[in-house]
Amino acid sequence: MLTNGKETERALARLLLERLKPLATRLETFDPSHGMRMRGRQLFGYCCVRRERLARISAEKPLIGIVLSGEKEFWLGDTGQSFGAGDVFILPAATELDVVNLPSDANGLYESLLVEIEQVPAALRSVAATSRSARGLDLRVTLTPELVDALSHAAILLSDTENATALSEHRLAEVLLLLARQPAAAGLFSRSLPERISWLVVADPSRRWTATTLGQELGMAGSTLRRKLEDHGTSMRETLSAARMQVAHALLSTGDATITDAVAAAGYASRSHFARRFQAIYGLPPAEVRPAQSTRG
Known part of the structure; x- marks a missing residue:
């Protein structure tokens, strides 16, 4: 309904x-x-x-x-x-x-x-x-x-x-x-540098992304990338963490992945730490994420 x-x-x-x-x-x-x-x-x-x-x-x-x-x-x-x-x-x-x-x-x-x-x-x-x-x-x-x-x-x-x-x-x-x-x-x-990095990570989440590999994709040196991120008020670690959390949310939204899968995708060793950070970003715990419903039905 x-x-x-x-x-x-x-x-x-x-x-x-x-x-x-x-x-x-x-x-x-x-x-x-x-x-x-x-x-x-x-x-x-x-x-x-x-x-x-x-x-x-x-x-x-x-x-x-x-x-x-x-x-x-x-x-x-x-x-x-x-x-x-x-x-x-x-x-x-x-x-x-x-x-x-x-x-x-x-x-x-x-x-x-x-x-x-x-x-x-x-x-x-x-x-x-x-x-x-x-x-x-x-x-x-x-x-x-x-x-x-x-x-x-x-x-x-x-x-x-x-x-x-x-x-x-x-x-x-x-x-x-x-x-x-x-x-x-x-x-x-326009898209900011952190947003461009996010798209790269979401497109290939299993790749080991570093300042060097991201810089190669974006046409700049790793040190330049880090400096530009600082200019945006963030860091390499924060940007990658946010992007991987997006991957985790996307996995849970499909309905086919477990919370364990999402924890691994986000790069967390602790399930409880992941859950607290996830709720802080998305406003609900991982267990309450439901697959997106079409507006056509």
Whole structure:
């Protein structure tokens, strides 16, 4: 049984799909040789008619995505997140993820719209800088009536290639303003060094990460990395500990891992120490973590 919050999310997802119907592809007109196609200024569409898994996909610029049909999964290492029709997701720039696209049983088509963010207005950067970033892999945007209205209008205006100018830019800026406080949308604006380290660790948690190995991935010396972390008010040890705790939370959220697995993933020798630290971060003990439920059911 759906809670009122989930009923609201589902209703907003249906409203968004209804608003974007003019941009949806009909299966009979779909050319499978052109999965990705430009739909307008900063607006792209992607379709497929068979299940596909795409490895290590990354975008040059950050994207706002809307699933129009079927389902989409993102995977960062062993951590995954799925999206159904009407869901909105954020794809940060220069972040490698595995992607699975699943066509709908109803129409045999997977389709999404992708809005490319070329630049963030200067007035919004300071607003976004105060937002809390998502923990681990969390690309899901929480819909609101205002966001549905702004996002649908922006997409329709961007699809009008002849007139997609000042008005579409205004609508897109409105979308960014509404997203600025959402943790998942932090990747649209910028990611701090600790956040970039967190993504690397979550993607490959079994690797023995050190300042040297992380520096190699990030294009800087280990000593420079440590110094930059100090500038962010943290340390190498604190950053790695926080990232590994994200891995532990993700494991427990799947419902397939034990607390012992989570303790090992977080790098703790003591189960009690792990439990205290876990509750301090997430507000509940490890034993009370439950698998994430879809808002579609």
